[in-house]
Amino acid sequence: MAAISVDPPDVSRNLATKRGYTYTILSDPKAEVIRRYDLLHAGAGEGGQDIARPAEFLLDSRGIVRWMNLTEDFWVRATPEQLLEATKQIE
Amino acid sequence: MAKRRLNWPLWAGFLLTLVAFASYIFVFVNFPITRNFPWVNLLLFAGAAALLILGMRRAYKQPERYRGKVAGPVLTLFSAMICGLFIFQIFVLGRQLPVSAAAPHVGSKAADFTLQDANGKSVSLSDLLASPLNGRQPRGVLLVFYRGYW
Numbered sequence: 001m002a003a004i005s006v007d008p009p010d011v012s013r014n015l016a017t018k019r020g021y022t023y024t025i026l027s028d029p030k031a032e033v034i035r036r037y038d039l040l041h042a043g044a045g046e047g048g049q050d051i052a053r054p055a056e057f058l059l060d061s062r063g064i065v066r067w068m069n070l071t072e073d074f075w076v077r078a079t080p081e082q083l084l085e086a087t088k089q090i091e
Numbered sequence: 092m093a094k095r096r097l098n099w100p101l102w103a104g105f106l107l108t109l110v111a112f113a114s115y116i117f118v119f120v121n122f123p124i125t126r127n128f129p130w131v132n133l134l135l136f137a138g139a140a141a142l143l144i145l146g147m148r149r150a151y152k153q154p155e156r157y158r159g160k161v162a163g164p165v166l167t168l169f170s171a172m173i174c175g176l177f178i179f180q181i182f183v184l185g186r187q188l189p190v191s192a193a194a195p196h197v198g199s200k201a202a203d204f205t206l207q208d209a210n211g212k213s214v215s216l217s218d219l220l221a222s223p224l225n226g227r228q229p230r231g232v233l234l235v236f237y238r239g240y241w
Contacts, residue, residue, distance in 0.1 A: 002219055002232060004206065005239030012209035015240065024214060026206040033204040038193035039236050052236040053188050057195060060231045063203070063220055065195045074238065075120075075185045076127045083233065090231040 006031050006051050028052070056083070060090045098149050098159030101166050104142030108170040111135030112177050129181055136174050143167050201234070 002024040007015070012025040034040050034052040045051040056078050058067040067086035069078040115132045119125035125132075147167060150159035195201050205215040219232045 001235065002214070002216075003235045003237055005237045007239040009207050009209050009211050011240060016209050024219065025209045026214060027208070028206050033206060034236065036202060036204070037195060037236070038191045039189075041189055041238070044238070051238050053191060054238060055191070055194065055236040057201060057234040058231060059201050059216075059220065059234065061220055061229060063201050063216065063232075065197050065199055065201055066231065068195070068197055070191055070194060072188060073185045074188060075129075075181060077123070079123050087231075087233075 002026055004028055004033065004052065006034065006045070006049065058083075058086050058089060066090055095154075095158045096156060098146050098157045098163065100142040100149065101146030101159045101163050104139045104146060105166040105170055107135060107139035107142060108173050111139055112173050115177070115181075129177075132177065136177070139170060139174075143170055 003021075004026045005012075006029055007025075007027055008029050009027045012027055015021065016025055028034050031040055031050050031052065034050075037055075039052050039055050040050055041053040042050050044053075054071050054074050054077055056069045057065050060066050066089040069082070071077060111132050114135065115126075115129055119129065119131050143163075143166065146159055147163045149157040150163040154160060201216065203216045205213050208214045216232070216234075220229065223229070
């Protein structure tokens with residue numbers, strides 16, 4: 001699993017240390033990958049910074065998308081149960 | 092004339108409004124069951140409204156016994172504004188998201204990329220798909236894009 005946002009590495013490191021996250025956290029400060037994936041939410045960050053909209057993609061070992069979730073409400077995210085159910089797609 | 096009593100429901104109602112607003116961000120946002128639909132916070136706002144109504148009735152129906160003819164409308168107005176801001180943030184702002192029509196879709200190949208991890212090390216999607224985890228080849232990768240903490 002990898003989590004991606006515009007946060008710089010040091011912010012991610014603090015977050016991982018504070019909350020005990022062990023998965024890969026990637027930094028896309030210029031939102032290049034976020035833009036390439038058409039997930040840019042322009043001006044939605046603090047001070048009008050461009051950030052990512054929430055989105056989840058489950059890829060199989062060849063990198064093919066097997067399940068995805070594009071929420072229509074950023075307070076509503078995929079639940080751990082939904083994600084675990086989705087992993088059955090790549091068994 | 093006897094000293095008029097403190098109209099405590101007005102102040103309790105205003106305080107509960109602040110709690111109803113702040114507790115979403117600090118507590119209830121952490122649990123899907125209270126985040127996806129903020130029913131706990133809406134109940135707290137309803138409780139606050141009941142206290143404010145009680146306080147306002149006391150202030151205007153029994154002004155000889157209770158204080159709050161000035162504080163009442165002011166606290167009620169502030170509370171209504173805080174509640175309105177909450178509803179706007181959750182039910183309006185939260186739904187203003189881009190369409191993302193060109194995002195990868197089921198069956199398409201996710202474009203490779205290289206980004207820095209939390210330790211500043213370059214990691215590419217192809218690395219994640221290929222590098223063994225706990226001694227086993229990964230069956231896939233879950234990519235989670237999130238808003239971040241800026």
